[in-house]
Amino acid sequence: MNSIYRVENLKKSFSIKNERIDVLKGISFDIEEGKITFILGPSGAGKSTLLHILGTLDTPTDGKIFFKNVDLFSLNDREKSKFRNQKIGFIFQSHYLLNEFLAYENVMLPHLFLTSNFQQAKSRSFEILNSLSLKDRAYHKPNELSGGEQQRIAIARALINDPDLILADEPTGNLDSKNSENVMEIFRKINLEKNKTIIIITHNEELIGYGDRVIKLIDGQIYNL
Amino acid sequence: MNHFLYISLKHLFGARKTFFGYIVTAISIGGIFIGVAALIVVLSVMNGFQKDVKDRIVDVNSHIIVLKYFNEPIKEYREIMDSLKNFKDIVSMTPFIYSKGLIQFENFTNGVIIRGFSIDDSVTYSIMKRHLKFGRFPENENEILIGLDLAEELRAHTFDNVKIATPFGSTETFGSLIPKITEFTISGIFDAGMYQYNSELVYIPLSKASSIFGLSGKVTGIEIRIKDIYQASKVAKIIEKKLGYPYRTNNWIELNASLFTALALEKKIMFLLLLLVIIVAAFNIVTTLIMVVMEKTTQIGVLKTLGLSEKDILKVYIYQGLIINILGTLLGLIVGLFLCFLLSKYKFIDLPGGVYLLEKLPVNVQWLDIILVLILTNIVSLISTLYPAFKAAKMDPVKAIRYE
Ligand SMILES: Nc1ncnc2c1ncn2[C@@H]1O[C@H](COP(=O)(O)OP(=O)(O)OP(=O)(O)O)[C@@H](O)[C@H]1O
Ligand SMILES: [Mg+2]
Numbered sequence: 119m120n121s122i123y124r125v126e127n128l129k130k131s132f133s134i135k136n137e138r139i140d141v142l143k144g145i146s147f148d149i150e151e152g153k154i155t156f157i158l159g160p161s162g163a164g165k166s167t168l169l170h171i172l173g174t175l176d177t178p179t180d181g182k183i184f185f186k187n188v189d190l191f192s193l194n195d196r197e198k199s200k201f202r203n204q205k206i207g208f209i210f211q212s213h214y215l216l217n218e219f220l221a222y223e224n225v226m227l228p229h230l231f232l233t234s235n236f237q238q239a240k241s242r243s244f245e246i247l248n249s250l251s252l253k254d255r256a257y258h259k260p261n262e263l264s265g266g267e268q269q270r271i272a273i274a275r276a277l278i279n280d281p282d283l284i285l286a287d288e289p290t291g292n293l294d295s296k297n298s299e300n301v302m303e304i305f306r307k308i309n310l311e312k313n314k315t316i317i318i319i320t321h322n323e324e325l326i327g328y329g330d331r332v333i334k335l336i337d338g339q340i341y342n343l
Numbered sequence: 344m345n346h347f348l349y350i351s352l353k354h355l356f357g358a359r360k361t362f363f364g365y366i367v368t369a370i371s372i373g374g375i376f377i378g379v380a381a382l383i384v385v386l387s388v389m390n391g392f393q394k395d396v397k398d399r400i401v402d403v404n405s406h407i408i409v410l411k412y413f414n415e416p417i418k419e420y421r422e423i424m425d426s427l428k429n430f431k432d433i434v435s436m437t438p439f440i441y442s443k444g445l446i447q448f449e450n451f452t453n454g455v456i457i458r459g460f461s462i463d464d465s466v467t468y469s470i471m472k473r474h475l476k477f478g479r480f481p482e483n484e485n486e487i488l489i490g491l492d493l494a495e496e497l498r499a500h501t502f503d504n505v506k507i508a509t510p511f512g513s514t515e516t517f518g519s520l521i522p523k524i525t526e527f528t529i530s531g532i533f534d535a536g537m538y539q540y541n542s543e544l545v546y547i548p549l550s551k552a553s554s555i556f557g558l559s560g561k562v563t564g565i566e567i568r569i570k571d572i573y574q575a576s577k578v579a580k581i582i583e584k585k586l587g588y589p590y591r592t593n594n595w596i597e598l599n600a601s602l603f604t605a606l607a608l609e610k611k612i613m614f615l616l617l618l619l620v621i622i623v624a625a626f627n628i629v630t631t632l633i634m635v636v637m638e639k640t641t642q643i644g645v646l647k648t649l650g651l652s653e654k655d656i657l658k659v660y661i662y663q664g665l666i667i668n669i670l671g672t673l674l675g676l677i678v679g680l681f682l683c684f685l686l687s688k689y690k691f692i693d694l695p696g697g698v699y700l701l702e703k704l705p706v707n708v709q710w711l712d713i714i715l716v717l718i719l720t721n722i723v724s725l726i727s728t729l730y731p732a733f734k735a736a737k738m739d740p741v742k743a744i745r746y747e
Contacts, residue, residue, distance in 0.1 A: 166745070170741050170744075173648070175647070175648060175740045175741050175744070176741045195652050195653050195654070196652045196654065198652075199647070199650050199651060199652035199653075199655070200650065200652075202647075202648060202649070202650045203649065203650020203651075204650070208648045208649075210744060214641065214645045214648075214744070216353075216642050216645060216646075217357075218353040218354065218357025218642075219353060219357070227346075227646075227649055228649045228650055230346040230349070231346060231649060231650045231651060231655070232650070234345055234346050236344070236349075275649070279650075
């Protein structure tokens with residue numbers, strides 16, 4: 119087995135006014151490369167917190183995470199940024215497209231950060247938009263798009279640097295069932311065709327048929343299903 | 344274009360949440376713009392003022408004068424001039440007499456400075472000719488030139504006869520001086536462009552001056568004009584060395600040191616005052632950027648998830664400060680220089696000659712001043728971008744993503 123992530127005794131707690139909340143209570147697991155993994159759990163269980171830590175947006179209180187044998191939290195800010203830019207594509211419940219930028223400009227941003235090459239970033243952006251049948255939305259502003267389109271543009275943006283891993287936090291949370299299916303089909307396709315590892319947080323148990331594995335996170339502990 | 348600049352431009356000029364956002368940006372650009380323009384105009388006018396005063400002083404007073412210690416009259420002035428003949432820095436030399444006296448016309452009397460000058464000296468002639476407002480150049484021993492303001496005070500016109508009283512008359516038995524009265528005809532009235540000169544200076548022929556002051560052919564000193572007036576101190580030293588004791592020199596810079604020190608101080612103070620305008624403008628940059636940072640909390644967080652580091656975000660906001668600053672300084676530079684051009688071309692403001700030394704607003708743009716203004720403005724506004732930029736860089740991406 120080839121794990122992309124190895125999580126060891128991960129703890130995360132927040133303190134509010136001298137009161138400590140233990141959100142993740144020492145969890146350990148591996149994520150296998152090239153698989154779709156679902157994380158399920160009740161609200162407040164710590165799913166988003168876990169995902170943010172996996173994506174180096176947040177830091178753990180204790181424990182270690184290895185990404186392909188690299189200790190993620192031994193990296194400095196610049197290295198973490200590079201990691202997020204090249205290895206991960208984030209997708210959230212909200213699309214988080216930037217309003218000042220057109221759809222294709224949003225998509226090309228991560229590539230621009232990588233290469234500073236506008237020409238190349240633009241052409242790659244159109245390639246990906248094309249593959250997701252979004253080409254005719256390229257010159258739209260984000261708020262001129264439907265919810266499903268917005269989320270697919272966000273997926274295009276997550277994919278532009280050809281990352282190893284997609285981290286998705288309730289990616290279908292704001293979508294109707296048809297759009298949800300559509301998004302899941304895209305995930306399945308990139309998983310099959312490009313062997314991308316995908317971690318998806320969801321409340322919707324109907325979707326887990328698309329995955330290879332389900333992790334349940336309840337009260338800061340994990341349960342493998 | 345690099346991508347930091349790209350994002351900066353989008354953040355500043357791209358879709359803003361409120362119209363107020365655009366106004367704040369405009370105000371901060373406008374603040375820098377006004378500060379820079381004001382600095383350029385005021386400094387240029389002050390330079391112009393200083394230059395104008397200098398020009399007029401130098402015009403009337405010549406550049407270097409050779410005197411004897413204790414202002415002992417000089418008999419051997421021809422020999423001195425001969426010995427300086429081969430100095431290449433010297434343009435012209437002429438002997439002069441300088442003393443004080445009283446002028447009287449009908450019921451009006453005034454203290455005056457009397458200058459005896461050589462009527463045949465061509466340089467003096469051409470300068471006096473330029474300043475002559477009414478009448479003509481003296482043609483004989485009994486003619487006098489007086490200034491415009493003095494003429495007004497005396498209510499005298501050309502070809503009126505005035506009396507000059509000098510303290511070198513015959514000594515009475517009791518040892519007190521009886522003033523000597525000499526009558527002159529006003530041949531011309533000059534305007535040297537400075538109230539001080541126009542109201543106190545009178546010119547009479549050298550030989551006559553010599554006789555009424557009892558100098559019997561001696562003179563007070565020699566006026567020297569040189570090629571580069573800013574070399575006056577240096578050339579004066581060389582001349583002094585060459586002539587040796589008992590001769591000494593004075594030059595226009597030394598003679599007017601206190602005036603120029605005052606002008607320089609005034610300029611410094613204006614500079615500092617106007618720098619305050621720029622500092623206020625810089626606070627506007629802080630406000631603008633904090634507004635942008637607050638408005639773009641989510642965007643900054645998202646940019647971090649997409650791979651911008653803290654340093655990158657810092658750059659994005661420093662770029663934004665620089666954009667505001669560059670637009671502001673550029674506008675200020677253009678408008679400031681344009682105003683300077685207008686002021687020099689069309690004299691908008693007439694200054695009353697009696698109150699100010701000068702009658703019109705002079706303008707002299709000095710590039711060194713402008714470069715200094717630009718450098719200082721940029722330093723001040725760069726400093727003011729640091730805090731907001733640092734704030735943005737340290738923004739926690741999780742906070743941005745969690746709450747929306
Ligand atoms: N910055 C914070 N300060 C204090 N408590 C926090 C902070 N961030 C998260 N929490 C708490 O941590 C717990 C886990 O939050 P998290 O967002 O990870 O839950 P979740 O499993 O994603 O829930 P949901 O399904 O509703 O999104 C919650 O109780 C939340 O209030
Ligand atoms: Mg969550």
